Amino acid sequence: MVVNKDNVEQMWHDWFMTDAFAVEKRLHRFFNILPHDPRCKLCHAPFQGIGGMAVGALYGRKQSSLNPNFCNVCEDFAKKFPGGAEVEMSMLFVDVRGSTALSEQMSPIEFQRLINRFFIGSTKAIAEEDGLVEKLAGDAVAAFWGEGFAGQEYVARTIHAAQKIQKVMAQQKIPVGVGVHAGVAFFGAMGSAEGLVNISAIGDEVNTAARLASKAAEGEIIVSEKALAKAGVNGDGLETRRLELKGISEPVIVRVMHA
Numbered sequence: 504m505v506v507n508k509d510n511v512e513q514m515w516h517d518w519f520m521t522d523a524f525a526v527e528k529r530l531h532r533f534f535n536i537l538p539h540d541p542r543c544k545l546c547h548a549p550f551q552g553i554g555g556m557a558v559g560a561l562y563g564r565k566q567s568s569l570n571p572n573f574c575n576v577c578e579d580f581a582k583k584f585p586g587g588a589e590v591e592m593s594m595l596f597v598d599v600r601g602s603t604a605l606s607e608q609m610s611p612i613e614f615q616r617l618i619n620r621f622f623i624g625s626t627k628a629i630a631e632e633d634g635l636v637e638k639l640a641g642d643a644v645a646a647f648w649g650e651g652f653a654g655q656e657y658v659a660r661t662i663h664a665a666q667k668i669q670k671v672m673a674q675q676k677i678p679v680g681v682g683v684h685a686g687v688a689f690f691g692a693m694g695s696a697e698g699l700v701n702i703s704a705i706g707d708e709v710n711t712a713a714r715l716a717s718k719a720a721e722g723e724i725i726v727s728e729k730a731l732a733k734a735g736v737n738g739d740g741l742e743t744r745r746l747e748l749k750g751i752s753e754p755v756i757v758r759v760m761h762a
Contacts, residue, residue: 512656513588515691521651526622570738577639585691587689590649593661593684594704595683596712596713597665605617611709621675621677631667632666633653633654633657635648662683670762679724682713682714688708691703724762726758726760742758743758
């Protein structure tokens with residue numbers, strides 16, 4: 504598809520939900536002969552060594568800030584064509600429980616090291632499941648998944664990422680709560696005339712995911728029934744809760760999981 508201002512919304516939609524960047528994958532035969540790993544999972548562009556220098560100089564490819572397993576083709580697209588589309592996605596929010604109390608018990612550098620371990624462990628789990636990290640903010644991480652780059656099992660992979668995060672944080676004795684939800688949201692690039700662009704997901708369903716995370720106690724993963732259904736997970740053996748969420752008139756039925 505030739506990209507222009509008239510079809511940019513369709514491009515964003517197809518990339519996130521199907522495979523609009525299939526042409527990038529076709530480049531992997533060429534990029535694959537260049538040394539060496541690690542490489543982009545889409546196009547196999549190498550990120551390091553002589554190969555990394557070559558694709559950087561000739562194609563402007565480098566590791567994505569959203570997921571180090573991918574190259575920056577989506578960021579480049581976002582800078583050229585700000586916009587987006589409403590898409591089906593899954594979302595994960597995780598934050599440290601009782602971070603204020605923890606900070607009072609530690610020196611500033613000790614608390615910084617704890618938060619850094621939290622960021623590293625969380626983003627690693629997200630990257631392994633082909634999620635895109637939307638933001639690292641304070642003591643929280645937000646990420647989202649779509650079928651176009653994470654496959655048909657993208658919701659299940661979101662839950663897997665949540666379980667990995669809880670397992671790693673338990674090992675490091677960092678108390679976190681996680682919320683997982685799925686639904687329709689706006690995904691795209693929002694920026695300014697000066698060229699500042701942020702790839703993000705916004706909407707009521709994203710807000711719901713964040714609120715679910717805020718209700719999760721240490722060691723808990725609160726998953727909406729909608730996300731469980733899309734992931735094909737049977738929640739009969741899981742604890743059920745009815746949550747009152749700010750801005751939502753009816754209680755939300757969720758299930759509680761652990762790592």
